[in-house]
Amino acid sequence: MNDASPSADDPSATQNAGDRDAALREALSEVYHDLNNALAVVAGNAQLLAELARADDLDAAFTDPLDDIQTAYDDMSEALERLDDLRREAGQNAAVPPNRSSSDSASGPSASREEEGG
Numbered sequence: 001m002n003d004a005s006p007s008a009d010d011p012s013a014t015q016n017a018g019d020r021d022a023a024l025r026e027a028l029s030e031v032y033h034d035l036n037n038a039l040a041v042v043a044g045n046a047q048l049l050a051e052l053a054r055a056d057d058l059d060a061a062f063t064d065p066l067d068d069i070q071t072a073y074d075d076m077s078e079a080l081e082r083l084d085d086l087r088r089e090a091g092q093n094a095a096v097p098p099n100r101s102s103s104d105s106a107s108g109p110s111a112s113r114e115e116e117g118g
Contacts, residue, residue, distance in 0.1 A: 043073045
């Protein structure tokens with residue numbers, strides 16, 4: 001039987017799968033970080049505008065779009081959390097070298113860094 005999944009008898013295939021998983025986690029982390037930073041700028045400026053609008057007692061023509069921005073911020077934050085969940089799942093499903101058990105791969109300095117988002 002010839003399937004495409006890495007074989008426990010083929011360490012290079014396991015290593016290649018592990019490299020791909022690591023690259024995927026890294027890419028997801030970068031996208032999450034970039035989007036999260038941009039979203040923080042948008043949210044901060046929208047909050048500033050909302051405070052200024054309240055201080056100047058501006059009408060709904062100005063404040064309603066700010067409410068839309070807040071709603072979009074909430075939606076994007078939830079989407080980013082799903083992206084971060086995918087990154088974490090990719091780390092949990094990473095290929096384990098044949099000489100290590102899956103419980104060994106979840107310990108050590110890199111495991112704690114992964115859980116911190118990094």
